[in-house]
Amino acid sequence: MVSRLKPTGFKVLSLTTISSPHQGSPFADYVIKFIGQKRLPKLYHILEKWGLETGAFEQLTTEYMRENFNPQTPDIEDVKYFSYGALTYPGIFSPFHASHRIISRVEGDNDGLVSVKSASHGVYKGTLLGPSHLDIINWTNRLKWIMKGLFGQHNKFNAVAFYLALSDMLAEEGL
Template identity: 55%
Template sequence: MISRLQPKNIDILSLTTIATPHRGSAFADYMFDQIGPKHVPRVYRTLESVGFQTGAFGQLTRAYMRDEFNPRTPDQLGVRYYSYGASLDPTLWSVFKFSHDVISRLEESENDGLVSVESSRWGEYKGTLVGVSHLDLINWTNRIKSLVWRSMGWEVNFNALALYLDIAGKSIPSSIEGLRKC
Protein backbone atom coordinates (compact mmCIF):
# COMPACT_ATOMS: atom_id res chain seq x y z
CA MET A 1 0.00 0.00 0.00
CA ILE A 2 2.74 2.45 0.96
CA SER A 3 4.89 2.25 -2.15
CA ARG A 4 2.47 1.02 -4.79
CA LEU A 5 -0.91 2.60 -3.96
CA GLN A 6 0.64 5.70 -2.43
CA PRO A 7 -2.55 6.97 -0.81
CA LYS A 8 -2.84 10.74 -0.94
CA ASN A 9 -5.18 11.15 2.03
CA ILE A 10 -3.06 9.18 4.51
CA ASP A 11 0.17 10.38 6.07
CA ILE A 12 2.13 7.20 6.74
CA LEU A 13 4.95 7.70 9.23
CA SER A 14 6.12 4.15 9.79
CA LEU A 15 5.63 0.48 9.06
CA THR A 16 6.38 -2.25 11.59
CA THR A 17 6.49 -5.84 10.42
CA ILE A 18 6.58 -8.92 12.62
CA ALA A 19 8.02 -12.20 11.32
CA THR A 20 7.24 -11.08 7.79
CA PRO A 21 9.02 -13.06 5.04
CA HIS A 22 10.67 -10.05 3.39
CA ARG A 23 13.11 -12.37 1.66
CA GLY A 24 10.73 -15.31 1.31
CA SER A 25 10.76 -18.62 3.13
CA ALA A 26 12.93 -21.65 2.51
CA PHE A 27 9.96 -23.76 3.58
CA ALA A 28 7.89 -22.37 0.68
CA ASP A 29 10.80 -23.21 -1.66
CA TYR A 30 10.99 -26.71 -0.20
CA MET A 31 7.25 -27.34 -0.55
CA PHE A 32 7.18 -26.17 -4.18
CA ASP A 33 10.21 -28.37 -4.93
CA GLN A 34 8.52 -31.38 -3.30
CA ILE A 35 5.15 -30.84 -4.99
CA GLY A 36 6.68 -30.10 -8.39
CA PRO A 37 5.30 -27.55 -10.87
CA LYS A 38 3.12 -30.16 -12.57
CA HIS A 39 1.15 -30.86 -9.37
CA VAL A 40 0.80 -27.33 -7.95
CA PRO A 41 -2.56 -26.58 -9.67
CA ARG A 42 -4.09 -29.80 -8.29
CA VAL A 43 -2.81 -29.05 -4.76
CA TYR A 44 -4.24 -25.51 -5.04
CA ARG A 45 -7.65 -26.87 -6.11
CA THR A 46 -7.65 -29.32 -3.20
CA LEU A 47 -6.77 -26.63 -0.66
CA GLU A 48 -9.35 -24.23 -2.12
CA SER A 49 -12.05 -26.93 -1.94
CA VAL A 50 -11.69 -26.98 1.86
CA GLY A 51 -11.69 -23.20 2.20
CA PHE A 52 -8.00 -22.25 2.01
CA GLN A 53 -7.01 -19.36 -0.20
CA THR A 54 -3.89 -20.14 -2.21
CA GLY A 55 -3.13 -16.95 -4.09
CA ALA A 56 -0.15 -15.95 -1.97
CA PHE A 57 1.61 -19.31 -1.67
CA GLY A 58 3.82 -18.76 -4.73
CA GLN A 59 4.67 -15.30 -3.45
CA LEU A 60 6.33 -16.74 -0.35
CA THR A 61 9.30 -18.22 -2.20
CA ARG A 62 12.72 -16.62 -1.88
CA ALA A 63 13.03 -16.19 -5.65
CA TYR A 64 9.71 -14.34 -5.92
CA MET A 65 10.56 -11.96 -3.11
CA ARG A 66 14.10 -11.35 -4.42
CA ASP A 67 13.31 -11.06 -8.12
CA GLU A 68 9.79 -9.65 -8.25
CA PHE A 69 8.19 -8.27 -5.10
CA ASN A 70 11.06 -6.39 -3.45
CA PRO A 71 12.33 -4.68 -6.64
CA ARG A 72 8.76 -3.52 -7.45
CA THR A 73 8.01 -2.42 -3.88
CA PRO A 74 10.72 0.00 -2.72
CA ASP A 75 10.78 1.72 0.65
CA GLN A 76 9.35 5.21 0.52
CA LEU A 77 11.20 8.33 1.59
CA GLY A 78 9.85 9.75 4.81
CA VAL A 79 8.52 6.43 6.07
CA ARG A 80 10.42 4.67 8.86
CA TYR A 81 10.61 0.88 8.64
CA TYR A 82 10.90 -1.38 11.69
CA SER A 83 10.87 -5.15 12.00
CA TYR A 84 10.82 -7.98 14.52
CA GLY A 85 11.68 -11.62 14.01
CA ALA A 86 10.70 -14.67 16.03
CA SER A 87 12.45 -17.87 16.91
CA LEU A 88 11.23 -21.16 18.23
CA ASP A 89 12.87 -24.31 19.50
CA PRO A 90 10.00 -26.70 18.74
CA THR A 91 9.33 -29.84 20.69
CA LEU A 92 9.10 -33.19 18.91
CA TRP A 93 5.29 -32.96 18.81
CA SER A 94 5.14 -29.34 17.63
CA VAL A 95 3.24 -28.66 14.41
CA PHE A 96 6.31 -26.63 13.37
CA LYS A 97 9.01 -29.23 14.05
CA PHE A 98 9.36 -30.30 10.41
CA SER A 99 9.13 -26.83 8.83
CA HIS A 100 11.46 -25.39 11.48
CA ASP A 101 14.08 -28.02 10.71
CA VAL A 102 13.77 -27.45 6.94
CA ILE A 103 14.29 -23.69 7.36
CA SER A 104 17.16 -24.20 9.81
CA ARG A 105 18.88 -26.51 7.33
CA LEU A 106 18.27 -24.47 4.16
CA GLU A 107 18.67 -20.94 5.54
CA GLU A 108 20.92 -21.71 8.51
CA SER A 109 18.88 -19.24 10.54
CA GLU A 110 16.69 -19.23 13.61
CA ASN A 111 13.01 -19.22 12.70
CA ASP A 112 9.46 -19.31 14.05
CA GLY A 113 8.46 -22.41 12.11
CA LEU A 114 7.63 -20.55 8.89
CA VAL A 115 9.83 -17.45 8.60
CA SER A 116 13.53 -17.13 9.38
CA VAL A 117 14.88 -14.33 11.52
CA GLU A 118 17.07 -13.23 8.61
CA SER A 119 14.08 -12.98 6.27
CA SER A 120 12.23 -10.95 8.93
CA ARG A 121 14.85 -8.20 9.05
CA TRP A 122 13.77 -4.99 7.32
CA GLY A 123 14.62 -1.41 8.14
CA GLU A 124 15.56 -0.96 11.79
CA TYR A 125 15.54 -4.39 13.40
CA LYS A 126 13.98 -4.17 16.85
CA GLY A 127 14.74 -7.70 18.05
CA THR A 128 13.84 -11.35 18.04
CA LEU A 129 10.88 -12.70 19.97
CA VAL A 130 12.27 -15.88 21.51
CA GLY A 131 10.18 -19.00 22.05
CA VAL A 132 7.39 -17.72 19.80
CA SER A 133 5.85 -19.58 16.86
CA HIS A 134 4.28 -18.04 13.79
CA LEU A 135 0.85 -19.08 15.09
CA ASP A 136 1.59 -17.44 18.45
CA LEU A 137 2.18 -14.18 16.58
CA ILE A 138 -1.27 -14.21 15.04
CA ASN A 139 -2.75 -15.24 18.41
CA TRP A 140 -4.07 -18.60 17.21
CA THR A 141 -2.37 -20.61 19.94
CA ASN A 142 -2.33 -18.04 22.71
CA ARG A 143 -5.73 -18.83 24.28
CA ILE A 144 -5.35 -22.60 24.31
CA LYS A 145 -1.73 -22.47 25.40
CA SER A 146 -2.54 -19.99 28.17
CA LEU A 147 -5.35 -22.16 29.49
CA VAL A 148 -3.27 -25.35 29.49
CA TRP A 149 -0.10 -23.73 30.83
CA ARG A 150 -1.90 -21.90 33.62
CA SER A 151 -3.78 -25.05 34.62
CA MET A 152 -0.39 -26.75 35.00
CA GLY A 153 1.04 -23.86 37.02
CA TRP A 154 3.37 -22.68 34.24
CA GLU A 155 3.82 -19.04 33.34
CA VAL A 156 2.84 -17.83 29.89
CA ASN A 157 5.52 -15.45 28.67
CA PHE A 158 4.10 -14.22 25.38
CA ASN A 159 0.94 -12.26 24.73
CA ALA A 160 0.43 -11.28 21.09
CA LEU A 161 -2.15 -8.61 21.87
CA ALA A 162 0.12 -6.95 24.43
CA LEU A 163 2.95 -6.96 21.89
CA TYR A 164 0.86 -5.24 19.22
CA LEU A 165 -0.51 -2.68 21.66
CA ASP A 166 2.99 -1.98 22.94
CA ILE A 167 4.29 -1.46 19.39
CA ALA A 168 1.34 0.83 18.63
CA GLY A 169 2.39 2.94 21.63
CA LYS A 170 -0.58 2.29 23.88
CA SER A 171 0.24 2.78 27.51
CA ILE A 172 -0.63 -0.58 28.99
CA PRO A 173 1.56 -2.78 31.10
CA SER A 174 2.98 -5.40 28.79
CA SER A 175 5.46 -8.15 29.12
CA ILE A 176 7.55 -8.85 26.08
CA GLU A 177 9.80 -11.27 27.87
CA GLY A 178 12.14 -13.17 25.67
CA LEU A 179 12.76 -10.26 23.30
CA ARG A 180 16.36 -10.45 22.27
CA LYS A 181 17.75 -7.20 20.90
CA CYS A 182 19.93 -7.73 17.85
Template identity: 55%
Template sequence: MSLTTIASPHHGSAFADYVFERIGPTSLPRIFRALRALRIKTGAFTQLTRRFMEEDFNPRTPNREGVRYLSYGASVDPPIWSAFKRSHRIVEREEGANDGLVSVESSRWGEYKGTLVNVSHLDLINWTNRLRWLVWEMTGNKRNFNAIAFYLDIGDMLAKEGL
Protein backbone atom coordinates (compact mmCIF):
# COMPACT_ATOMS: atom_id res chain seq x y z
CA MET A 1 0.00 0.00 0.00
CA SER A 2 1.24 3.51 -0.79
CA LEU A 3 0.31 7.15 -0.87
CA THR A 4 1.91 9.42 -3.47
CA THR A 5 1.55 13.19 -3.18
CA ILE A 6 2.50 15.80 -5.75
CA ALA A 7 3.27 19.36 -4.60
CA SER A 8 1.10 18.88 -1.53
CA PRO A 9 1.63 21.47 1.21
CA HIS A 10 2.57 18.95 3.91
CA HIS A 11 4.13 21.74 5.94
CA GLY A 12 1.77 24.52 4.82
CA SER A 13 2.36 27.43 2.49
CA ALA A 14 3.91 30.83 3.14
CA PHE A 15 1.38 32.26 0.69
CA ALA A 16 -1.52 31.05 2.87
CA ASP A 17 0.20 32.69 5.85
CA TYR A 18 0.59 35.91 3.86
CA VAL A 19 -3.05 35.97 2.76
CA PHE A 20 -4.39 35.40 6.28
CA GLU A 21 -2.03 37.98 7.78
CA ARG A 22 -3.23 40.60 5.25
CA ILE A 23 -6.93 39.75 5.50
CA GLY A 24 -7.07 39.48 9.27
CA PRO A 25 -9.42 37.37 11.37
CA THR A 26 -12.25 39.92 11.46
CA SER A 27 -12.64 40.00 7.66
CA LEU A 28 -12.43 36.25 7.06
CA PRO A 29 -16.09 35.38 7.76
CA ARG A 30 -17.30 38.03 5.30
CA ILE A 31 -14.86 36.87 2.62
CA PHE A 32 -15.79 33.22 3.17
CA ARG A 33 -19.51 34.09 2.83
CA ALA A 34 -18.80 35.88 -0.46
CA LEU A 35 -16.78 32.95 -1.77
CA ARG A 36 -19.50 30.48 -0.78
CA ALA A 37 -22.07 32.66 -2.59
CA LEU A 38 -19.92 32.17 -5.69
CA ARG A 39 -19.98 28.41 -4.95
CA ILE A 40 -16.29 28.34 -4.06
CA LYS A 41 -15.63 25.99 -1.17
CA THR A 42 -13.53 27.57 1.58
CA GLY A 43 -13.00 24.81 4.12
CA ALA A 44 -9.38 24.09 3.25
CA PHE A 45 -8.13 27.69 3.07
CA THR A 46 -7.33 28.05 6.75
CA GLN A 47 -5.78 24.58 6.76
CA LEU A 48 -3.02 25.60 4.34
CA THR A 49 -1.10 27.76 6.79
CA ARG A 50 2.26 26.54 8.04
CA ARG A 51 1.09 26.84 11.64
CA PHE A 52 -2.00 24.69 11.13
CA MET A 53 -0.08 21.96 9.30
CA GLU A 54 2.81 21.80 11.76
CA GLU A 55 0.88 22.27 15.01
CA ASP A 56 -2.49 20.69 14.26
CA PHE A 57 -2.84 18.46 11.19
CA ASN A 58 0.52 16.68 11.09
CA PRO A 59 0.60 15.79 14.81
CA ARG A 60 -2.98 14.45 14.58
CA THR A 61 -2.32 12.52 11.36
CA PRO A 62 0.69 10.24 11.81
CA ASN A 63 1.97 8.02 9.05
CA ARG A 64 0.30 4.64 9.04
CA GLU A 65 2.36 1.51 9.54
CA GLY A 66 2.66 -0.51 6.34
CA VAL A 67 2.06 2.43 4.00
CA ARG A 68 4.87 3.64 1.77
CA TYR A 69 4.76 7.43 1.45
CA LEU A 70 6.15 8.98 -1.74
CA SER A 71 6.22 12.65 -2.68
CA TYR A 72 7.17 14.99 -5.50
CA GLY A 73 7.70 18.72 -5.51
CA ALA A 74 7.69 21.27 -8.32
CA SER A 75 9.43 24.53 -9.04
CA VAL A 76 8.91 27.21 -11.62
CA ASP A 77 10.21 30.68 -12.37
CA PRO A 78 6.96 32.23 -13.59
CA PRO A 79 7.02 34.80 -16.37
CA ILE A 80 6.08 38.37 -15.51
CA TRP A 81 2.51 37.92 -16.81
CA SER A 82 1.86 34.78 -14.76
CA ALA A 83 -0.94 34.73 -12.20
CA PHE A 84 1.63 33.09 -9.89
CA LYS A 85 4.26 35.83 -10.09
CA ARG A 86 3.37 37.47 -6.76
CA SER A 87 2.57 34.30 -4.83
CA HIS A 88 5.77 32.70 -6.15
CA ARG A 89 7.83 35.64 -4.88
CA ILE A 90 6.20 35.45 -1.43
CA VAL A 91 6.76 31.70 -1.08
CA GLU A 92 10.30 31.96 -2.48
CA ARG A 93 11.23 34.65 0.04
CA GLU A 94 10.01 32.53 2.97
CA GLU A 95 10.58 28.93 1.82
CA GLY A 96 12.69 28.84 -1.36
CA ALA A 97 11.94 27.09 -4.66
CA ASN A 98 8.23 26.58 -5.35
CA ASP A 99 5.55 25.97 -7.98
CA GLY A 100 3.76 29.27 -7.38
CA LEU A 101 1.91 28.11 -4.27
CA VAL A 102 3.73 25.22 -2.57
CA SER A 103 7.45 25.11 -1.82
CA VAL A 104 9.62 22.15 -2.65
CA GLU A 105 10.43 21.81 1.05
CA SER A 106 6.77 21.75 2.06
CA SER A 107 6.02 19.07 -0.52
CA ARG A 108 8.55 16.62 0.97
CA TRP A 109 6.96 13.69 2.79
CA GLY A 110 8.22 10.16 3.14
CA GLU A 111 10.44 9.10 0.24
CA TYR A 112 11.05 12.19 -1.89
CA LYS A 113 11.05 11.16 -5.55
CA GLY A 114 12.20 14.50 -6.98
CA THR A 115 11.40 18.00 -8.09
CA LEU A 116 9.60 18.71 -11.35
CA VAL A 117 11.42 21.70 -12.85
CA ASN A 118 9.62 24.48 -14.77
CA VAL A 119 6.24 23.14 -13.66
CA SER A 120 3.61 25.33 -11.97
CA HIS A 121 0.86 24.27 -9.60
CA LEU A 122 -1.66 24.66 -12.44
CA ASP A 123 0.48 22.53 -14.77
CA LEU A 124 0.29 19.74 -12.18
CA ILE A 125 -3.49 19.61 -12.38
CA ASN A 126 -3.36 19.89 -16.19
CA TRP A 127 -5.04 23.29 -16.05
CA THR A 128 -2.72 24.94 -18.52
CA ASN A 129 -3.86 27.75 -20.74
CA ARG A 130 -4.42 26.05 -24.10
CA LEU A 131 -4.16 29.30 -26.07
CA ARG A 132 -0.78 29.98 -24.47
CA TRP A 133 0.45 26.51 -25.49
CA LEU A 134 -0.91 26.91 -29.00
CA VAL A 135 1.03 30.17 -29.46
CA TRP A 136 4.07 28.68 -27.73
CA GLU A 137 4.08 25.63 -30.03
CA MET A 138 3.46 27.77 -33.15
CA THR A 139 6.69 29.62 -32.37
CA GLY A 140 8.65 26.35 -32.41
CA ASN A 141 8.69 25.65 -28.67
CA LYS A 142 7.60 22.43 -27.05
CA ARG A 143 5.74 21.78 -23.83
CA ASN A 144 8.04 20.93 -20.97
CA PHE A 145 5.50 18.96 -18.93
CA ASN A 146 2.66 16.59 -19.74
CA ALA A 147 0.55 16.03 -16.62
CA ILE A 148 -1.31 13.03 -18.00
CA ALA A 149 1.92 11.24 -18.97
CA PHE A 150 3.42 12.09 -15.57
CA TYR A 151 0.53 10.54 -13.65
CA LEU A 152 0.50 7.48 -15.90
CA ASP A 153 4.25 7.06 -15.24
CA ILE A 154 3.61 7.17 -11.50
CA GLY A 155 0.90 4.53 -11.84
CA ASP A 156 3.26 2.39 -13.89
CA MET A 157 6.07 2.76 -11.34
CA LEU A 158 3.75 1.82 -8.48
CA ALA A 159 2.43 -1.20 -10.38
CA LYS A 160 5.95 -2.41 -11.13
CA GLU A 161 6.83 -2.09 -7.44
CA GLY A 162 3.69 -3.96 -6.42
CA LEU A 163 2.17 -0.94 -4.75
Protein backbone atom coordinates (compact mmCIF):
# COMPACT_ATOMS: atom_id res chain seq x y z
CA MET A 1 0.00 0.00 0.00
CA VAL A 2 2.67 2.49 0.99
CA SER A 3 4.78 1.65 -2.08
CA ARG A 4 1.95 2.80 -4.39
CA LEU A 5 1.24 6.20 -2.83
CA LYS A 6 1.45 9.14 -5.21
CA PRO A 7 2.53 11.93 -4.84
CA THR A 8 5.30 11.30 -2.37
CA GLY A 9 5.77 14.76 -0.85
CA PHE A 10 5.60 13.25 2.64
CA LYS A 11 7.26 10.48 4.63
CA VAL A 12 5.26 7.48 5.79
CA LEU A 13 6.68 6.19 9.09
CA SER A 14 4.46 3.18 9.67
CA LEU A 15 1.47 1.18 8.53
CA THR A 16 -0.70 -0.70 10.99
CA THR A 17 -3.32 -3.08 9.66
CA ILE A 18 -6.13 -4.64 11.64
CA SER A 19 -7.54 -7.89 10.32
CA SER A 20 -6.48 -7.08 6.76
CA PRO A 21 -6.33 -10.04 4.37
CA HIS A 22 -2.64 -9.84 3.44
CA GLN A 23 -2.76 -13.39 2.10
CA GLY A 24 -6.37 -13.20 0.82
CA SER A 25 -9.41 -14.94 2.23
CA PRO A 26 -10.45 -18.57 1.76
CA PHE A 27 -14.03 -17.30 1.90
CA ALA A 28 -13.44 -15.26 -1.28
CA ASP A 29 -11.96 -18.41 -2.86
CA TYR A 30 -15.04 -20.39 -1.84
CA VAL A 31 -17.52 -17.83 -3.18
CA ILE A 32 -15.71 -17.47 -6.51
CA LYS A 33 -15.55 -21.27 -6.88
CA PHE A 34 -19.18 -21.78 -5.78
CA ILE A 35 -20.62 -19.10 -8.05
CA GLY A 36 -18.27 -19.71 -10.96
CA GLN A 37 -16.63 -17.22 -13.30
CA LYS A 38 -19.58 -17.26 -15.75
CA ARG A 39 -22.18 -16.31 -13.12
CA LEU A 40 -20.00 -13.77 -11.29
CA PRO A 41 -20.99 -10.78 -13.51
CA LYS A 42 -24.68 -11.49 -12.77
CA LEU A 43 -23.98 -11.50 -9.03
CA TYR A 44 -22.04 -8.24 -9.34
CA HIS A 45 -24.95 -6.69 -11.23
CA ILE A 46 -27.40 -7.66 -8.48
CA LEU A 47 -25.13 -6.44 -5.69
CA GLU A 48 -24.51 -3.14 -7.48
CA LYS A 49 -28.29 -2.60 -7.82
CA TRP A 50 -28.43 -2.90 -4.01
CA GLY A 51 -25.72 -0.26 -3.79
CA LEU A 52 -22.93 -2.64 -2.76
CA GLU A 53 -19.37 -2.38 -4.08
CA THR A 54 -18.10 -5.43 -5.95
CA GLY A 55 -14.88 -4.40 -7.65
CA ALA A 56 -12.47 -5.76 -5.06
CA PHE A 57 -14.10 -9.11 -4.36
CA GLU A 58 -12.00 -11.15 -6.82
CA GLN A 59 -8.95 -9.32 -5.50
CA LEU A 60 -9.54 -10.84 -2.05
CA THR A 61 -8.80 -14.39 -3.22
CA THR A 62 -5.68 -16.09 -1.93
CA GLU A 63 -4.46 -16.61 -5.49
CA TYR A 64 -4.80 -12.93 -6.44
CA MET A 65 -2.99 -11.78 -3.31
CA ARG A 66 -0.19 -14.34 -3.78
CA GLU A 67 0.24 -13.96 -7.56
CA ASN A 68 -0.57 -10.27 -8.14
CA PHE A 69 -1.05 -7.86 -5.28
CA ASN A 70 1.76 -8.88 -2.92
CA PRO A 71 4.49 -9.13 -5.61
CA GLN A 72 3.43 -5.75 -7.05
CA THR A 73 3.19 -4.04 -3.65
CA PRO A 74 6.46 -4.54 -1.79
CA ASP A 75 7.14 -3.19 1.69
CA ILE A 76 9.23 -0.04 1.89
CA GLU A 77 12.49 -0.62 3.75
CA ASP A 78 12.34 2.27 6.24
CA VAL A 79 8.61 1.97 7.04
CA LYS A 80 7.60 0.02 10.15
CA TYR A 81 4.76 -2.46 9.57
CA PHE A 82 2.50 -3.69 12.37
CA SER A 83 -0.56 -5.90 12.25
CA TYR A 84 -3.34 -7.35 14.37
CA GLY A 85 -5.69 -10.23 13.73
CA ALA A 86 -9.00 -11.08 15.34
CA LEU A 87 -10.77 -14.18 16.59
CA THR A 88 -14.48 -14.52 17.08
CA TYR A 89 -16.93 -17.37 17.46
CA PRO A 90 -20.11 -16.21 15.70
CA GLY A 91 -23.46 -17.58 16.75
CA ILE A 92 -25.79 -19.44 14.44
CA PHE A 93 -27.71 -16.25 13.56
CA SER A 94 -24.57 -14.22 12.84
CA PRO A 95 -23.99 -13.10 9.24
CA PHE A 96 -20.47 -14.52 9.71
CA HIS A 97 -21.56 -18.02 10.76
CA ALA A 98 -20.99 -19.68 7.35
CA SER A 99 -17.91 -17.67 6.35
CA HIS A 100 -16.27 -18.32 9.74
CA ARG A 101 -16.78 -22.06 9.33
CA ILE A 102 -15.33 -22.06 5.79
CA ILE A 103 -12.25 -20.07 6.81
CA SER A 104 -11.76 -22.17 9.97
CA ARG A 105 -11.50 -25.35 7.90
CA VAL A 106 -8.73 -23.89 5.75
CA GLU A 107 -6.79 -21.48 7.99
CA GLY A 108 -8.11 -21.78 11.54
CA ASP A 109 -8.86 -18.80 13.78
CA ASN A 110 -10.62 -15.86 12.11
CA ASP A 111 -12.96 -12.91 12.59
CA GLY A 112 -15.62 -14.13 10.17
CA LEU A 113 -13.89 -12.81 7.03
CA VAL A 114 -10.11 -12.77 7.62
CA SER A 115 -7.98 -15.42 9.28
CA VAL A 116 -5.39 -14.58 11.90
CA LYS A 117 -2.82 -16.20 9.58
CA SER A 118 -3.73 -13.88 6.70
CA ALA A 119 -3.87 -10.80 8.95
CA SER A 120 -0.26 -11.26 10.08
CA HIS A 121 2.18 -8.88 8.39
CA GLY A 122 5.30 -7.15 9.61
CA VAL A 123 5.46 -7.15 13.42
CA TYR A 124 2.38 -9.04 14.59
CA LYS A 125 1.11 -7.24 17.69
CA GLY A 126 -1.57 -9.71 18.69
CA THR A 127 -4.99 -11.23 18.20
CA LEU A 128 -8.10 -9.35 19.30
CA LEU A 129 -10.37 -11.81 21.08
CA GLY A 130 -14.09 -11.53 20.48
CA PRO A 131 -14.73 -8.92 17.80
CA SER A 132 -16.07 -9.79 14.36
CA HIS A 133 -14.75 -8.11 11.26
CA LEU A 134 -17.49 -5.45 11.56
CA ASP A 135 -16.90 -4.90 15.28
CA ILE A 136 -13.29 -3.98 14.49
CA ILE A 137 -14.41 -1.00 12.44
CA ASN A 138 -16.94 -0.08 15.14
CA TRP A 139 -19.86 -1.08 12.95
CA THR A 140 -21.38 -2.98 15.81
CA ASN A 141 -24.96 -4.10 15.65
CA ARG A 142 -26.37 -2.26 18.65
CA LEU A 143 -29.61 -4.27 18.61
CA LYS A 144 -27.57 -7.47 18.86
CA TRP A 145 -25.83 -6.18 21.99
CA ILE A 146 -29.05 -4.93 23.53
CA MET A 147 -30.56 -8.39 23.09
CA LYS A 148 -27.44 -10.13 24.41
CA GLY A 149 -27.42 -7.71 27.34
CA LEU A 150 -30.82 -9.04 28.37
CA PHE A 151 -29.09 -12.41 28.84
CA GLY A 152 -26.12 -10.98 30.72
CA GLN A 153 -23.69 -10.92 27.80
CA HIS A 154 -21.79 -7.73 27.04
CA ASN A 155 -19.56 -6.55 24.23
CA LYS A 156 -16.03 -6.81 25.57
CA PHE A 157 -14.41 -5.11 22.56
CA ASN A 158 -14.37 -1.33 22.53
CA ALA A 159 -13.18 -0.15 19.11
CA VAL A 160 -12.61 3.45 20.21
CA ALA A 161 -10.48 2.34 23.17
CA PHE A 162 -8.55 -0.06 20.92
CA TYR A 163 -7.68 2.67 18.39
CA LEU A 164 -6.66 5.06 21.16
CA ALA A 165 -4.38 2.35 22.58
CA LEU A 166 -3.02 1.80 19.06
CA SER A 167 -2.09 5.50 18.93
CA ASP A 168 -0.30 5.09 22.25
CA MET A 169 1.59 2.04 20.90
CA LEU A 170 2.77 4.03 17.88
CA ALA A 171 3.88 6.89 20.16
CA GLU A 172 5.85 4.42 22.29
CA GLU A 173 7.51 3.19 19.09
CA GLY A 174 8.57 6.77 18.41
CA LEU A 175 6.21 7.16 15.51
